[in-house]
Amino acid sequence: MRENDLLAWLAANARRHAHVPMGIGDDMAGVVIQGHGDGSGGVLALLKIDQALDRVHFDLREHTLRQAGLKAVNRCLSDCAAMACRPRAILIAVAFPQGASTEMGQELFLGCESAAGAFECPVVGGDTAVWDQRLAITVAAMGESPAAPVRRSGAVVGDAIVVTGRVGGSILGRHLTFTPRIAEAQAIHQVAAIHAMMDLSDGLAQDLPRLLAASGVGAVVEASRIPIHPDAHTLARTDGQTALAHALADGEDYELLLTLAPADIARIQALGLAVEFTVIGTVTAQRELWLQDEHGTLQSWPRGGWEYESDHP
Amino acid sequence: MRENDLLAWLAANARRHAHVPMGIGDDMAGVVIQGHGDGSGGVLALLKIDQALDRVHFDLREHTLRQAGLKAVNRCLSDCAAMACRPRAILIAVAFPQGASTEMGQELFLGCESAAGAFECPVVGGDTAVWDQRLAITVAAMGESPAAPVRRSGAVVGDAIVVTGRVGGSILGRHLTFTPRIAEAQAIHQVAAIHAMMDLSDGLAQDLPRLLAASGVGAVVEASRIPIHPDAHTLARTDGQTALAHALADGEDYELLLTLAPADIARIQALGLAVEFTVIGTVTAQRELWLQDEHGTLQSWPRGGWEYESDHP
Numbered sequence: 194m195r196e197n198d199l200l201a202w203l204a205a206n207a208r209r210h211a212h213v214p215m216g217i218g219d220d221m222a223g224v225v226i227q228g229h230g231d232g233s234g235g236v237l238a239l240l241k242i243d244q245a246l247d248r249v250h251f252d253l254r255e256h257t258l259r260q261a262g263l264k265a266v267n268r269c270l271s272d273c274a275a276m277a278c279r280p281r282a283i284l285i286a287v288a289f290p291q292g293a294s295t296e297m298g299q300e301l302f303l304g305c306e307s308a309a310g311a312f313e314c315p316v317v318g319g320d321t322a323v324w325d326q327r328l329a330i331t332v333a334a335m336g337e338s339p340a341a342p343v344r345r346s347g348a349v350v351g352d353a354i355v356v357t358g359r360v361g362g363s364i365l366g367r368h369l370t371f372t373p374r375i376a377e378a379q380a381i382h383q384v385a386a387i388h389a390m391m392d393l394s395d396g397l398a399q400d401l402p403r404l405l406a407a408s409g410v411g412a413v414v415e416a417s418r419i420p421i422h423p424d425a426h427t428l429a430r431t432d433g434q435t436a437l438a439h440a441l442a443d444g445e446d447y448e449l450l451l452t453l454a455p456a457d458i459a460r461i462q463a464l465g466l467a468v469e470f471t472v473i474g475t476v477t478a479q480r481e482l483w484l485q486d487e488h489g490t491l492q493s494w495p496r497g498g499w500e501y502e503s504d505h506p
Numbered sequence: 507m508r509e510n511d512l513l514a515w516l517a518a519n520a521r522r523h524a525h526v527p528m529g530i531g532d533d534m535a536g537v538v539i540q541g542h543g544d545g546s547g548g549v550l551a552l553l554k555i556d557q558a559l560d561r562v563h564f565d566l567r568e569h570t571l572r573q574a575g576l577k578a579v580n581r582c583l584s585d586c587a588a589m590a591c592r593p594r595a596i597l598i599a600v601a602f603p604q605g606a607s608t609e610m611g612q613e614l615f616l617g618c619e620s621a622a623g624a625f626e627c628p629v630v631g632g633d634t635a636v637w638d639q640r641l642a643i644t645v646a647a648m649g650e651s652p653a654a655p656v657r658r659s660g661a662v663v664g665d666a667i668v669v670t671g672r673v674g675g676s677i678l679g680r681h682l683t684f685t686p687r688i689a690e691a692q693a694i695h696q697v698a699a700i701h702a703m704m705d706l707s708d709g710l711a712q713d714l715p716r717l718l719a720a721s722g723v724g725a726v727v728e729a730s731r732i733p734i735h736p737d738a739h740t741l742a743r744t745d746g747q748t749a750l751a752h753a754l755a756d757g758e759d760y761e762l763l764l765t766l767a768p769a770d771i772a773r774i775q776a777l778g779l780a781v782e783f784t785v786i787g788t789v790t791a792q793r794e795l796w797l798q799d800e801h802g803t804l805q806s807w808p809r810g811g812w813e814y815e816s817d818h819p
Contacts, residue, residue: 194602196634199611203632210628212594222630224595226650228549236541236549242597242646243633250635281525282537284555286644289507298512315523317535319516320556321509322563326639331599333555333646337539 215239218407219344220275220391221336239278239336243269247290247327251369258297258328260369262304265330268394270312270373271447275392277343277382278336280314280375287321288329301330312375340382343451348389348408352452352476357468360397360448361440362424368445377468378449384464385457396444398495402482404450411481413491414474422446441495452476528552531720532657533588533704534649552591552649556582560603560640564682571610571641573682575617578643581707583625583686584760588705590656590695591649593627593688600634601642614643625688653695656764661702661721665765665789670781673710673761674753675737681758690781691762697777698770709757711808715795717763724794726804727787735759754808765789 204217214237215223225235245265247253253261266283273280285305289298298321309316314334357374374392381387389408393400397419405412416437425439453461461470474485483491517530527550528536538548558578560566566574579596586593598618602611611634622629627647670687687705694700702721706713710732718725729750738752766774774783787798796804 194606194608194611194634194636198608199615199634200632202608202612203615203629208623208628210626213628213630216628216630217632222595222597224630224648226549226551226594226648229651229653236539238539238551238595238648240595240597240631240646240648242599242631242644244599244601244635244644246601246635246637246639249637281539282535282551282553284535284553284646286555286557286646288557288559288642293507295507295511295515298507299515302512302516310521313523315521315526315529316516317526317529317537318553318555319513319530320644321507321512322557322559323507324559324562324640326559326642327637329601329639329642329644331555331557331633331642331644333553333597333599335537335539335551335553335648338542340542 215344220272221278223342237338239273239276239338239342240333241269241272242331242333243272245330247329253328256369258300259304261328261330262301263308264369265332266305266308267371267373267447269332269334270308270375271392271394273334273336274374274378274449275390276338277340277378277387277390278338279379280312280334280336282317282335283309283314284318284333285316286319286331288326289321289323290328291323291325293323339379343382343387343390345389345391345404345407348404348410348452348476350410350476350478351455352388353455353458353472354412354414354474354476355451355453356397356420356448356471356473358446358448359420359422359469360393360446361422361436361443362428363443363445365424365427367424371447373447374449374468377466380464380466381461384460385453388452390449390451393446393448393450394444396442396446397450398441400450405482409480411477411479412474413477413483413485415485417487418471418473420469420471438495528657533585534591536655550651552589552651552655553646554582554585555644555646556585558643560642566641569682571613572617574641574643575614576621577682578645579618579621580684580686580760582645582647583621583688584705584707586647586649587687587691587762588703589651590653590691590700590703591651592692593625593647593649595630595648596622596627597631597646598629599632599644601639602634602636603641604636604638606636652692656695656700656703658702658704658717658720661717661723661765661789663723663789663791664768665701666768666771666785667725667727667787667789668764668766669710669733669761669784669786671759671761672733672735672782673706673759674735674749674756675741676756676758678737678740680737684760686760687762687781690779693777693779694774697773698766701765703762703764706759706761706763707757709755709759710763711754713763718795722793724790724792725787726790726796726798728798730800731784731786733782733784751808
């Protein structure tokens with residue numbers, strides 16, 4: 194099974210509903226709900242669901258339950274960041290392995306709460322069960338949109354393509370400890386019109402093509418500008434791959450990938466964000482994606498990137 | 507681990523947030539969200555998450571993927587019915603066993619969609635992963651409340667205690683094929699003030715005490731009035747338990763348990779609902795729960811009822 198195939202099928206087969214302006218295919222769905230006795234047009238709720246599974250997304254032989262809970266929630270909150278959404282509530286479902294104690298449940302939920310609590314986004318509901326299989330955590334998030342939510346599909350020809358932070362090598366530890374870029378997304382969106390955005394969960398090699406496809410555009414990315422994390426260099430020293438390959442394909446960066454008018458860059462730099470903010474390329478009308486090397490030569494875009502289905506059987 | 511212990515701990519440790527009027531402890535949580543550029547007081551979104559696990563809630567050796575998906579969604583929608591909530595969107599996360607094909611994913615989602623589609627409540631988002639463990643389905647629902655949502659805590663002394671449909675013996679098949687009582691809950695709530703309500707997922711023996719405890723009241727239930735399903739009689743003929751015991755303890759009925767003023771009963775009967783509607787007892791001020799036999803003698807309430815944690819290790 195390939196997740197992309199199934200999601201494409203779902204998106205193609207979804208019936209349209211007037212109260213669902215944003216269905217399957219973006220980082221979150223958007224659904225309009227009415228209050229009771231409310232004659233207004235309703236309010237847009239943004240929704241996301243995400244799983245974290247033992248030995249797929251974390252490994253209880255190495256990681257604590259608290260780390261697992263923290264990561265499970267932060268993965269979901271990273272999708273909230275991707276839409277410049279303000280998360281307001283988290284729901285958690287946990288399938289515990291047999292023999293799990295109430296204390297173990299508490300450890301896991303403390304991890305969840307420490308992630309959610311950092312954003313005033315409480316855990317409002319949960320479901321637990323016990324089975325003779327490994328730990329599975331599912332997190333759903335609901336958020337509101339202070340401004341119009343930012344989608345993947347709004348990239349405009351001539352836009353600067355920007356990445357927050359540094360990418361690659363997250364397996365050395367950052368995949369467990371990252372902070373979702375919620376505050377940064379909202380701060381940027383307040384001073385500039387973000388045209389398109391998503392979070393980097395599968396790696397730039399795989400995620401950038403998704404954003405471009407949704408927007409119906411192409412891009413040229415300058416290889417020398419990609420902000421390579423020191424962890425990618427560390428990995429490269431031992432495994433024979435380049436640090437750039439790690440930066441493009443490792444995934445689980447949970448940084449923001451966005452596009453906006455080049456004129457807006459200065460305004461964002463003036464924010465003085467603690468996280469780096471790097472222009473890596475330009476959106477083009479031609480629906481092709483190129484990696485430009487240091488000599489100015491256009492190289493084909495690397496295939497692949499992180500996909501749980503294929504890389505973690 | 508006992509789910510009740512963990513949930514009680516979660517409820518006790520939850521911080522209060524102004525935008526969360528209804529946290530852990532009811533069939534759904536209630537969270538107020540704002541629209542963008544919206545100066546209003548916001549809109550109440552109702553939220554629920556629920557799991558369905560292979561060999562706990564269904565068994566793929568006997569049941570199809572479509573049945574599993576249908577049940578997973580209907581379980582969650584039954585909680586929506588319990589609050590007289592109108593479900594508006596469903597999110598689905600699936601951990602597929604290794605070797606699952608895209609077609610199998612489609613079968614599962616078709617089951618989910620047939621459940622959700624019956625209530626104009628589309629599947630708006632999903633997450634899939636593959637692992638070397640059994641199938642796990644998690645469903646989150648978001649709904650709106652046409653009137654004020656009905657909670658477990660509003661039962662009033664003198665209320666009639668009502669059950670929809672018939673209970674017991676659902677393991678013979680109804681646990682897979684039930685229809686969540688969404689339409690009935692809303693129809694009843696439109697003509698009468700439902701004081702307290704929940705859905706019967708763990709069985710009357712276990713669920714009624716929860717409703718009474720949340721309301722701070724007691725009850726007397728007349729054993730002869732409990733609407734016993736023919737399936738409970740069928741089971742009783744072979745296993746030596748009484749049909750009444752099955753009706754009280756089997757669980758997975760997914761019927762409504764509600765309380766309202768006796769004067770409102772006639773108005774509900776006038777609705778002519780297709781589903782049975784049976785008064786089984788009365789809410790009392792004394793915080794005790796009694797089962798009254800056909801001789802008028804008060805018997806102690808049966809302990810137990812269905813709990814996945816203890817009954818399905």
